[in-house]
Amino acid sequence: MKYILLFSLIILSLRLNAQEVFNYDETKVGNHALPALLTPSVKTAADWKRSRRPEILQLFKTYMFGVYPGKPPHMHSLVQLTDSNALGGIAISKQVRLFFKEGNDAPFIDILLFLPKKSTKPVPVFIGCNFLGNHTVSGDSNILIKAVAHPVALGFQERRWEAAKLIENGFGLATFHYGDIEPDSADGWKTGIRSTLQQELKTAPSEWCAMGAWAWGLSRLMDYLETEKGVDAKKVIVTGHSRLGKAAIWAGVNDTRFAAVVSNNSGEGGAALSRRWYGETTKRINTNFPHWFIDAYKQYNEKPETLPFDQHMLLALIAPRPLYVASATEDRWSDPKGEFLSAKAAEPVYELFKQKGLGVTEMPAPEHPVGKHIRYHLRTGKHDILWYDWEQYIKFAREEL
Numbered sequence: 001m002k003y004i005l006l007f008s009l010i011i012l013s014l015r016l017n018a019q020e021v022f023n024y025d026e027t028k029v030g031n032h033a034l035p036a037l038l039t040p041s042v043k044t045a046a047d048w049k050r051s052r053r054p055e056i057l058q059l060f061k062t063y064m065f066g067v068y069p070g071k072p073p074h075m076h077s078l079v080q081l082t083d084s085n086a087l088g089g090i091a092i093s094k095q096v097r098l099f100f101k102e103g104n105d106a107p108f109i110d111i112l113l114f115l116p117k118k119s120t121k122p123v124p125v126f127i128g129c130n131f132l133g134n135h136t137v138s139g140d141s142n143i144l145i146k147a148v149a150h151p152v153a154l155g156f157q158e159r160r161w162e163a164a165k166l167i168e169n170g171f172g173l174a175t176f177h178y179g180d181i182e183p184d185s186a187d188g189w190k191t192g193i194r195s196t197l198q199q200e201l202k203t204a205p206s207e208w209c210a211m212g213a214w215a216w217g218l219s220r221l222m223d224y225l226e227t228e229k230g231v232d233a234k235k236v237i238v239t240g241h242s243r244l245g246k247a248a249i250w251a252g253v254n255d256t257r258f259a260a261v262v263s264n265n266s267g268e269g270g271a272a273l274s275r276r277w278y279g280e281t282t283k284r285i286n287t288n289f290p291h292w293f294i295d296a297y298k299q300y301n302e303k304p305e306t307l308p309f310d311q312h313m314l315l316a317l318i319a320p321r322p323l324y325v326a327s328a329t330e331d332r333w334s335d336p337k338g339e340f341l342s343a344k345a346a347e348p349v350y351e352l353f354k355q356k357g358l359g360v361t362e363m364p365a366p367e368h369p370v371g372k373h374i375r376y377h378l379r380t381g382k383h384d385i386l387w388y389d390w391e392q393y394i395k396f397a398r399e400e401l
């Protein structure tokens with residue numbers, strides 16, 4: 001009996017040792033040098049655009065996200081409902097089904113668009129995917145409720161979107177449910193567009209990933225917005241929270257029609273540096289969400305310091321367009337400091353374009369946004385997107401676009 005107990009204890013301790021330990025201690029983060037963003041031959045913005053940018057973009061495609069297909073050849077849209085008295089009378093809302101093949105049983109996204117009613121000219125628009133369905137973005141009674149995987153109430157995430165306040169500030173808002181593109185599960189690709197559109201896009205499901213597919217959906221939303229006369233298509237800001245912030249960054253990198261990129265608490269695989277051992281790790285993200293990135297990314301699970309890039313290089317690919325990175329004090333899993341340092345390390349490319357970056361070397365205190373064309377703030381509180389965050393994004397868009 002004594003031996004059985006001892007044996008079980010040994011097995012248990014071996015198991016615990018094998019489990020990944022998560023670090024929240026800044027002294028244990030490690031000090032791995034970041035891969036060089038610029039090489040000695042890259043001296044001007046033209047050099048960057050011609051040689052270094054395509055090189056780095058290709059690295060992210062090869063080792064992390066896969067390919068970024070273009071538009072399918074036959075898209076068409078169907079307006080499902082227009083309400084000229086939305087959000088208590090201040091907005092026009094439009095709900096449009098955007099199909100990716102001919103015919104009305106083709107794969108689609110359902111777009112929800114709000115535009116300010118009183119505006120006499122096209123307006124800048126924030127766009128982003130939503131987690132739980134368009135009906136959760138606003139409690140407006142005319143929002144169509146679709147059966148989604150986790151049915152939740154009308155307006156359930158209204159406080160994360162604040163559509164009425166965006167409208168009052170002269171901005172539009174457009175969104176779709178990310179599950180329209182691909183369900184967020186390991187086998188989501190089987191029913192998502194990576195399968196259903198593989199012929200049209202001439203791309204096999206394994207050539208890209210769920211994150212790439214969601215980002216691609218944002219580009220298709222942009223295609224649609226270009227046809228909307230109330231939208232200033234030169235001022236579309238792609239944004240997203242958390243995993244959808246990662247998707248927004250990847251969309252902004254690949255699709256230069258996006259005038260600016262806002263990453264809200266995007267963390268590991270988004271704005272945060274992978275080499276820092278703090279909060280979520282490459283191994284953890286690849287294990288919990290094997291579908292988010294391509295298989296080639298998993299070879300770095302144990303050794304992220306051998307990656308041929310780090311996330312500052314992804315952010316730099318957005319240059320010279322305005323970039324906002326935001327963190328939250330209690331969101332340690334996303335590594336706020338890693339997000340700050342990554343935005344900071346993207347600066348040299350913005351400098352080539354004569355654009356000002358963060359302009360500080362130390363991480364700012366909470367509620368003290370820093371920077372200009374690259375901006376950063378740390379909000380007090382949890383992993384979330386709140387009105388405080390939106391207020392900064394509005395100010396940023398007004399000043400930089």
Ligand code: GTR
Pocket residue numbers: 241242243244266267268280285
């Ligand atoms: C977590 C994941 C993060 C972040 C987050 C979210 O479970 O570890 O990378 O994306 O989900 O999307 O809320």
